[in-house]
Amino acid sequence: MIRYVLRRLLALAAVLLAASFLIFAAVYIAPGSPESFLLQGKTVSPATVHAIREQYHLNDPFLVQYQKWLEGVLRGDFGRSIVFRQSVAGLVWSRVSVTAALTLYAALLILIGGVGIGALAAVRRGAVADKGVLIGTSAAAAMPSFVAAIVLAIVFAVHLGWFPVFGSGSGVGGTVWHLTLPAFALALSWVGLVGRVTRSAMLDELRREYVETGRSRGFQERVVIRRHVLRNALIPISTISGIVVAGLISGAVVVESAFALNGLGSLLLQSVTTKDFPVIQAISLILVAVFVIANTVVDVLYVFIDPRVRIGGAR
Amino acid sequence: MSAPLLDVRSLAVELPVRRELRPVLADVSIAVDAGEMVGLVGESGSGKSMTARAIAGLLPPGARVSGEIGFDGRSLTELDRDAVRRLRVSDIAMVFQDPRAHINPVRRIGDYLCESLRINLHVGRRDATELACDLLQRVGLPDPTRRLSQYPYELSGGMLQRVMIAAALAVKPRLLLADEPTTALDVTVQAEILAILDQMRREDGLGMLFITHDLELAAAVCDRICVMYAGRIVEEQPAARLYARPRHPYTQALMQSRPQLEGPAHDLHAIPGVPISAYEAPPGCPFRPRCPYAQEVCERWEPHIEPGPTRVACVRVDELDPAASASIPGLTGG
Amino acid sequence: MTSSTEATLAPVKPRWMPRIPVLPWLVWVSITIVAGLVLMALLAPVLAPHDPQAIDLSAPLAGPSAAHPLGTDEAGRDLLSRLIWGARSSLIGPLAVVLASTVVGLAVGVLAGWAGGAVDTVTSGILDLMFAFPGVLLAILAASMFGVGLRAPIIALSLAYLPWIARSVRGATLVEKERPYMAALRVQGTSSFTMCRRHLIPNIAPILIAQSAINFGYVLVDLAAISFLGLGVQAPQADWGLMVSEGQNTIATGAPEQALAASFMFVVAVVSFNILADWLSDRVTGEDE
Numbered sequence: 053m054i055r056y057v058l059r060r061l062l063a064l065a066a067v068l069l070a071a072s073f074l075i076f077a078a079v080y081i082a083p084g085s086p087e088s089f090l091l092q093g094k095t096v097s098p099a100t101v102h103a104i105r106e107q108y109h110l111n112d113p114f115l116v117q118y119q120k121w122l123e124g125v126l127r128g129d130f131g132r133s134i135v136f137r138q139s140v141a142g143l144v145w146s147r148v149s150v151t152a153a154l155t156l157y158a159a160l161l162i163l164i165g166g167v168g169i170g171a172l173a174a175v176r177r178g179a180v181a182d183k184g185v186l187i188g189t190s191a192a193a194a195m196p197s198f199v200a201a202i203v204l205a206i207v208f209a210v211h212l213g214w215f216p217v218f219g220s221g222s223g224v225g226g227t228v229w230h231l232t233l234p235a236f237a238l239a240l241s242w243v244g245l246v247g248r249v250t251r252s253a254m255l256d257e258l259r260r261e262y263v264e265t266g267r268s269r270g271f272q273e274r275v276v277i278r279r280h281v282l283r284n285a286l287i288p289i290s291t292i293s294g295i296v297v298a299g300l301i302s303g304a305v306v307v308e309s310a311f312a313l314n315g316l317g318s319l320l321l322q323s324v325t326t327k328d329f330p331v332i333q334a335i336s337l338i339l340v341a342v343f344v345i346a347n348t349v350v351d352v353l354y355v356f357i358d359p360r361v362r363i364g365g366a367r
Numbered sequence: 368m369s370a371p372l373l374d375v376r377s378l379a380v381e382l383p384v385r386r387e388l389r390p391v392l393a394d395v396s397i398a399v400d401a402g403e404m405v406g407l408v409g410e411s412g413s414g415k416s417m418t419a420r421a422i423a424g425l426l427p428p429g430a431r432v433s434g435e436i437g438f439d440g441r442s443l444t445e446l447d448r449d450a451v452r453r454l455r456v457s458d459i460a461m462v463f464q465d466p467r468a469h470i471n472p473v474r475r476i477g478d479y480l481c482e483s484l485r486i487n488l489h490v491g492r493r494d495a496t497e498l499a500c501d502l503l504q505r506v507g508l509p510d511p512t513r514r515l516s517q518y519p520y521e522l523s524g525g526m527l528q529r530v531m532i533a534a535a536l537a538v539k540p541r542l543l544l545a546d547e548p549t550t551a552l553d554v555t556v557q558a559e560i561l562a563i564l565d566q567m568r569r570e571d572g573l574g575m576l577f578i579t580h581d582l583e584l585a586a587a588v589c590d591r592i593c594v595m596y597a598g599r600i601v602e603e604q605p606a607a608r609l610y611a612r613p614r615h616p617y618t619q620a621l622m623q624s625r626p627q628l629e630g631p632a633h634d635l636h637a638i639p640g641v642p643i644s645a646y647e648a649p650p651g652c653p654f655r656p657r658c659p660y661a662q663e664v665c666e667r668w669e670p671h672i673e674p675g676p677t678r679v680a681c682v683r684v685d686e687l688d689p690a691a692s693a694s695i696p697g698l699t700g701g
Numbered sequence: 702m703t704s705s706t707e708a709t710l711a712p713v714k715p716r717w718m719p720r721i722p723v724l725p726w727l728v729w730v731s732i733t734i735v736a737g738l739v740l741m742a743l744l745a746p747v748l749a750p751h752d753p754q755a756i757d758l759s760a761p762l763a764g765p766s767a768a769h770p771l772g773t774d775e776a777g778r779d780l781l782s783r784l785i786w787g788a789r790s791s792l793i794g795p796l797a798v799v800l801a802s803t804v805v806g807l808a809v810g811v812l813a814g815w816a817g818g819a820v821d822t823v824t825s826g827i828l829d830l831m832f833a834f835p836g837v838l839l840a841i842l843a844a845s846m847f848g849v850g851l852r853a854p855i856i857a858l859s860l861a862y863l864p865w866i867a868r869s870v871r872g873a874t875l876v877e878k879e880r881p882y883m884a885a886l887r888v889q890g891t892s893s894f895t896m897c898r899r900h901l902i903p904n905i906a907p908i909l910i911a912q913s914a915i916n917f918g919y920v921l922v923d924l925a926a927i928s929f930l931g932l933g934v935q936a937p938q939a940d941w942g943l944m945v946s947e948g949q950n951t952i953a954t955g956a957p958e959q960a961l962a963a964s965f966m967f968v969v970a971v972v973s974f975n976i977l978a979d980w981l982s983d984r985v986t987g988e989d990e
Contacts, residue, residue: 067833078842078846082846083846194972196922199968202948202952203961205949261465261468262469264425264463265461265463265470268425268460268461270452270454270487271452271483271486280471284471298835299835301837302923306926309929310929320841321841321930323845325931327845336842340833340838343834360473360518
């Protein structure tokens, strides 16, 4: 088992390394020479050009450049923004909390909301609650984040005025209030998917014989549901976690743009417009790293959720 | 005479199937005393598993139950679902047929064994683990401490069945309902499991209902045997007597259809037709379509069977086997 | 992301639309809608009452009228015409992505599954790397490198969805490869290429089709999101995602029609395509989820 975890960690490191290499090499893959690409035809002072060459070590051989860049990244130094002329790390750091708060808020909604209504529907199969959930999740799943953002903004912000349309707010309460619509917009379609998967997974589990064993031992129904039905349903539910995490990351960019939140996503978009490539590289690397780490965590947890995978291939 | 531990009288069960209620059990009466092993024998669809579930209160919602289920003097049919559930905690225990399907594959054996103790009976972790180890040794599993941390996939079917029995005994039940506990196992393992069950019966005074489709097996281990067909009891006798001299045509046919080890080889004698469930029963005696002795009177006969230790549900039993009837006092039929 | 080598039994990418019990009438409705959308895209020049890019600053944000059944946008352009023309870019992009990712994914998956050994390990490693990039993120990166427009995002998304196809195909190939008829063919001296072309691919086609159909829905959403972000289809072209973004400006001032209309078209398209994809997937694989 330890070997499985180690292998996953090794794979994680390998993918991160390769991804970082790709992101680094993007400067070369892009059309034109690295310098001209980075400067994008802006007229800048020779000092700036020199600074760029230094930052990217463009005078060194390719692999040395990569090595130095990587070393910088691991130290937390992502270079300097061409547009803002300040450290990229500083820029990123000031925005991370918004994106993190948004994504975690949405993730919480998905977990509690999605799994919750899926479980409710499964336990009350055929009843009104179940039918309601079926319809609701189908509707929700058809609303990707930008559509959900628009609809929620129109209904709750413009018409009802319950929530603000733009901005990320300050302070804990203010932030939560400001991030509520964006988080819901981000989470909506995934709540639909997770709800349905949970429901069908639990319906599957409810038919299993070991659930009957649990009942035959005199456990209350909710104990049986918790210890055996929901617990085992986690297996199929966790298999879609990768998609959901990817969707959260992509969706965060969209939602931040739609609600004018000053998070990493909107910074990324802004940087594309202003052609501030060091920032693009940094944020891309961070998002990819978060994604890959999240998936690895799920993979490792999966072994605890389903010990049977240890029989095949893991040892 | 003290009341039997389990006293089922005229139990009838109907299950909801696609908006209608279908009978699955009719007029089932069984009694089990403490320390007694009663066999319930029948083919698929006969209702034997359903009987056990009805006793334990594990029928699906919407099931209609009529008749009497007496446990230790109390009437289970009058209790609400929650009260019956509490009885399942430590008075009535069940053992099922396919242990691998009936034990949660993603939890450890120790978890399975101690679950009920810890959650229902609030036994502390260390005590529960100790108890679990003792039980595993009692059912013949060596190295119990290691077993506790293993997962079901690491154990064989026979071992898992022992674990299931151990878990059932952990709560010190008074009545054990064993639904085909050895069907999924090899013959040699079967014998070991049966020996364990027998030992429990004798040492703990456990009352057991042993459900099987194997008449021969039941005859070997049970004190009494009830034979079921189409949701009804068709015959009940002390085991040895049933084996030597089955009286109901169905029981006789079952006995005859066993392959013989001795004697000259001959074609297997099969009962023509297929076994039916209660709701498929024709008017009159449910076995009539397949019975070699069927006559007109069988179609008009309202099937019933008097409760008692020796009984046969056949309207023609007296004429078919008069000598046997005469020699058994208190026998009623027809 | 689970490594390819360990994920032979991993499920195909889950249906976007949690599986609705597919009733025949629902499928018929979806087919009709999809056909309608395709026609709309093909016949846009004929169907649209106005030039979608014709600016008329004298009548911005006009309500519905005889001349403009759905009103106009901020620049006075006819909304209905823009919606009709929007079908083109909204549908062609995903089609291109699905075709590209399917063809290349098939080739890569068969190669990895069939050849096995070092080829498989290396290919699976590369796929693992590709899995690490969520589609939209890769598209943003590509847009920053190669400029905005549909071209870069289409290539990026093709690369992002390729590994899903490749992994399914690889898994199916591994299973199919071991079937007895394959051994028989091998004994007869059939070349690997022929075996793949004439036997393997037709047999794994169902899984391929199912996965591609499901991917279409995901790509539809991704591309629209990218246009929404301003990195895909560019103004003054008409595209649903772009229109939603343009319509955002006027929501706060009480004129949500453009955003809602474009959103509505989009959702209808997504739902219909996904219902069809689920139905197709069930038919072709003969499975019930």
